[in-house]
Structures are given as C-alpha cells and as structure tokens.
Amino acid sequence: MSETFKGNFTQQEPIPETAIEAAVAVMRSGRLHRYNTAPGEESQVALLEREFADWSGAKYCLAVASGGYALATALRAVGVKPGDRVLTNAFTLAPVPGAIASVGAVPIFVGVTESLVIDLEDLAAKAGQSDVLMLSHMRGHLADMDALMALAEAHGLTVIEDCAHTMGARWNGVLSGRSGHIGCYSTQTYKHMNSGEGGLLITDDEDIAARAVMLSGSYMLYGRHLAAPGPEVFERVKYDTPNVSGRMDNLRAAILRPQLADLDARCARWNERYRVVEDGLRDTPGLTIVERPEAEDYVMSSFQFLLLDWDGAKITEVVSRCAGKGVELKWFGAAEPVGFTSRYDSWRYAPSAPMPASDRVLRGILDLRLPLTFSLDDCAQIARIIRAEVSAVHQSG
Numbered sequence: 001m002s003e004t005f006k007g008n009f010t011q012q013e014p015i016p017e018t019a020i021e022a023a024v025a026v027m028r029s030g031r032l033h034r035y036n037t038a039p040g041e042e043s044q045v046a047l048l049e050r051e052f053a054d055w056s057g058a059k060y061c062l063a064v065a066s067g068g069y070a071l072a073t074a075l076r077a078v079g080v081k082p083g084d085r086v087l088t089n090a091f092t093l094a095p096v097p098g099a100i101a102s103v104g105a106v107p108i109f110v111g112v113t114e115s116l117v118i119d120l121e122d123l124a125a126k127a128g129q130s131d132v133l134m135l136s137h138m139r140g141h142l143a144d145m146d147a148l149m150a151l152a153e154a155h156g157l158t159v160i161e162d163c164a165h166t167m168g169a170r171w172n173g174v175l176s177g178r179s180g181h182i183g184c185y186s187t188q189t190y191k192h193m194n195s196g197e198g199g200l201l202i203t204d205d206e207d208i209a210a211r212a213v214m215l216s217g218s219y220m221l222y223g224r225h226l227a228a229p230g231p232e233v234f235e236r237v238k239y240d241t242p243n244v245s246g247r248m249d250n251l252r253a254a255i256l257r258p259q260l261a262d263l264d265a266r267c268a269r270w271n272e273r274y275r276v277v278e279d280g281l282r283d284t285p286g287l288t289i290v291e292r293p294e295a296e297d298y299v300m301s302s303f304q305f306l307l308l309d310w311d312g313a314k315i316t317e318v319v320s321r322c323a324g325k326g327v328e329l330k331w332f333g334a335a336e337p338v339g340f341t342s343r344y345d346s347w348r349y350a351p352s353a354p355m356p357a358s359d360r361v362l363r364g365i366l367d368l369r370l371p372l373t374f375s376l377d378d379c380a381q382i383a384r385i386i387r388a389e390v391s392a393v394h395q396s397g
C-alpha cells in the first residue's frame, strides 16, 4: 500500500462568520480595551467571563492574555512566593513549568504513567514537599480525579488545574477545572476555542478571584466585571495585590463568545475523529493504545499512542516513514525537543532527579494533532498509514 496523506496538521477551521461579525463590530466601535465601555455597556470580555462561568458552573471567571498567564496568575493568587516549591507533571508542555519559574518558584516534577497521567503514587511520595499542585491534564488525559483530590486533601495541597487540553472534558461527570481550587484554560489557536492567544481562569474562591482580577490589571475598575466577587472582597485585597497586566481585549472575547456557544458540538466532532484513529490503530503489533477509563469523558483534539520499549532508532524510522507519507508524528522521546518541549529533563532551569519509569513512558510517546479540518476519511487514512509504517518497522525486527 502506498497512499499519502495530503492534509495540513496545523490547519484549524476558520473563525465562524458570527464571530467575525462580532469582531468587526468591536473594531468599528474603537473600544477594544475591556474597561473602555460606553455608558451602560457590558464589555465583550465581561460578557465572555459571565458566559464561561455559566458554562463551567464556576462562581467566578477572569479572561486573560494567555493560558500561561492564567497559570502564573493562579500561582500568585494562591500566594506562591519566590523560592516556594510547586508540584507539577513531568509530562506537560513548557508553559507549565514556565509559569512556575515566572513567579520565582521551583517545579517538583511528578512522574507519568502508561495512561499518560500523573503518577498518584509518586505524587503521594512527593506531596510533603509543597503546598501547591499545578496539575496538567496533558494532551487531554485525565487522572483519577476522585483519588487525586482525596490525596490532595489529605496532604493539604491547593490544586490548580491546567485544562489547556481538557476544555469540556469530565471525570465522573465533574468538568475538568472544577475539582481543583482553580481551573486554567487556553484559547490559543490549537486549543478547543481559538482567539489566537488568550486564557481563562475559573474558581469558586472569592479571595482568589479578587486577587486574580487585581493581578490582571483592573485599574480599580473591577466593578465592571460580571463574574467577579463583590466590592467588599476587593476592599480586602486591592492595596496588597500588584498589577501584572495581562488582560484579555474585547476583540478576542468577541471571537470567543460564539465559539463557546458551539463548544459542545465541536468537542463531539473532535471525539469522532479521535475514535476513528483509535479504531484504525487498535491491535497494531508493537503499538500500545492509551485505553480510556469509563469515568472519563474526554475531548481529544490530538491523539497519542505508545511504542513502548522500542529502540530509539526504530521510532525515528517510524516518524520519518510516516512523514514521507504526509503524517506528522511528534515523538516526545527525541534527544532534542522539536517544535515544543514537553519533558521534565528539557527544562534545565529546573533541577530534577531522573525518573526511570517515567523516562520509559516518555521515550515511547507519539503524538499527532487532529484538527477539525480533517474529515473522518482523512482520520481513517492517517490511521492506515501509521499502522502500515509501524507494522513494517516492527516486522523488520
């Protein structure tokens, strides 16, 4: 078989026409800054915050400039100080340890299991080293959130959830971002909603919410928020919380609001694509599918599989043979990070001890994006190509 895939793995769908119209209206108004409102007007950002709070069931929501900014704001808002240690995943993306480093804190990396989630045994072993866990649901894989939250409670850990890849996912019916004290989301182009750059932070804690609003740069105009606590809460924090500007603007919020209204339908389309690839790859010799627990309702805009215990040269061969057939695979085990970095030992500013069990998993992870511009037939073709190339290299011994 020698078919070649012609699609583009980084091509997202266009912004919906309703969102384009809303963006044009904002530009016509000239009022792009979130606090630049006409008398009686509710800004696009404030409306987005209220709608996202409603969608998530959180009491409070703040829209900001990026997912990474939301994470750093969460750390500041819970009181993380320079020199503090923060537990986080050994398998995540660079903005997560980057957010920890940006507040002068030190990441303590917790291992990854073959299910691509945080290793709860390793977490239990390390929990005493910190008061805060920045939990990254990397590539959309949810840990057992009931067990994790029980462990966090037992150790008095504040949990900040990085939901950059799990907007809309659920564990036992609980929305990702709603188990921890804070949920942080990204609306950067490759995420479930696309405003180029952007982030959202949700919480039920009024002090955390008020500090986050102050941190984002509210110029004492917090009264114009529609998903923030009352003025009495701001009275407690407003003179002690620095302004670290990172607001969202009305243009991005205008683009996001129609996407939020359509989010559930989009998530269902992503999952259809995921399942087609999963079906196509199942039972490929040498390839391990990441089986999804029944308690998890995932929202997958990418696909991961494992070539566990494969020789590095063989994995490189699979990657290059697939690339030759138009299928872009990212390999987390490559000696040098390509495109983005996602492994604890790539972040040399943060000290780490080797984690052999996690290294074995990381060396075997392959990853591909599944943008909604791919049809279900495209996904079936991608799976056929991967299956053929993995099988060919596997058989070659």
Ligand SMILES: Cc1ncc(COP(=O)(O)O)c(C=O)c1O
Pocket: 066, 067, 068, 069, 092, 093, 095, 096, 136, 137, 138, 139, 162, 164, 165, 185, 186, 187, 188, 197, 198, 199
């Ligand atoms: C796992 C993870 N967390 C956080 C972020 C940060 O999001 P942003 O790019 O909006 O700063 C990303 C972005 O790619 C991510 O992949």
